[in-house]
Amino acid sequence: MPAITPATLTTRALLLDMDGTLVNSDAVVERCWRRWAIRHGLDPEQALKVVHGRQGYATMAVLLPDRPMEQNYADNRVMLAEETADLDGVVPVPGAPAFMDAIDGLPHALVTSADEALAQARMGAAGLRMPETRVTAERVGASKPDPEGFLKGAAELGFDPADCVVFEDSEAGIQAGRAAGMRVVGVGPRAAAFAPDVHVMDLTALTATRIPDGTLRLTFSA
Numbered sequence: 001m002p003a004i005t006p007a008t009l010t011t012r013a014l015l016l017d018m019d020g021t022l023v024n025s026d027a028v029v030e031r032c033w034r035r036w037a038i039r040h041g042l043d044p045e046q047a048l049k050v051v052h053g054r055q056g057y058a059t060m061a062v063l064l065p066d067r068p069m070e071q072n073y074a075d076n077r078v079m080l081a082e083e084t085a086d087l088d089g090v091v092p093v094p095g096a097p098a099f100m101d102a103i104d105g106l107p108h109a110l111v112t113s114a115d116e117a118l119a120q121a122r123m124g125a126a127g128l129r130m131p132e133t134r135v136t137a138e139r140v141g142a143s144k145p146d147p148e149g150f151l152k153g154a155a156e157l158g159f160d161p162a163d164c165v166v167f168e169d170s171e172a173g174i175q176a177g178r179a180a181g182m183r184v185v186g187v188g189p190r191a192a193a194f195a196p197d198v199h200v201m202d203l204t205a206l207t208a209t210r211i212p213d214g215t216l217r218l219t220f221s222a
Helices: 026-039 044-048 056-063 069-085 096-102 116-125 148-157 171-179 190-194
Strands: 008-011 013-016 108-111 164-168 183-187 198-200 206-210 216-220
Touching (some): 008 164, 008 183, 013 148, 026 044, 026 069, 056 069, 069 116, 108 148, 148 164, 148 171, 171 190, 183 190, 198 216
Parallel strands (some): 013 108, 164 183, 183 198
Antiparallel strands (some): 008 216, 206 216
16 A cells, blocks of 8 residues: 655665666666576566665576575676766656755665665766765665665764654665665655555655754655
8 A cells, every 4th residue: 555645754764776866777687687587587577676775686586586695796796887888868756856855965875786886976977965874885885675774874874763864766775775674765756665654756755854953854745
């Protein structure tokens, strides 16, 4: 059931996914994963149903469950290099530039399944400010839907999980946010099916402001 959007939500810190949440990278993700699926005799359309939100090696483990994990790690390194070099069609999610400007100076972190090089490339291609605090693929031992990345982001910002709100677009990401004990704002059409606490189609639908007690007020519009 889709989440009902409240008028406001208060929090102390924001944990932001990148792909599908701040950056629309669907075009390059689909190009790279279609090629990989075809090389491995898989149906590309079926593969694309599970690629979003996870690190590449974790997606490969879902699609090829009997394959040694070492091969998944090796393919993942190749995939990351391909994705970092291919920025054609990478654009900001509507409202993302203004949203990132609005939260500059407020507690927030990027928590992404991309590695540092890919995150820098995509945020740069989309013209978005890179958060000072970020948890990229190299910094976690487990991919989303494991909550490790969000828990690490909260700890680095100095807040309890219950004081954080996650912004996510994928099933794996929303599951990770919930497992971390955080409220979740789902962004975009994919997110609507996975019962986030709040759902918005893009980032034009909200504003973030600091209020006198130090909390952040997220105001949502229909």
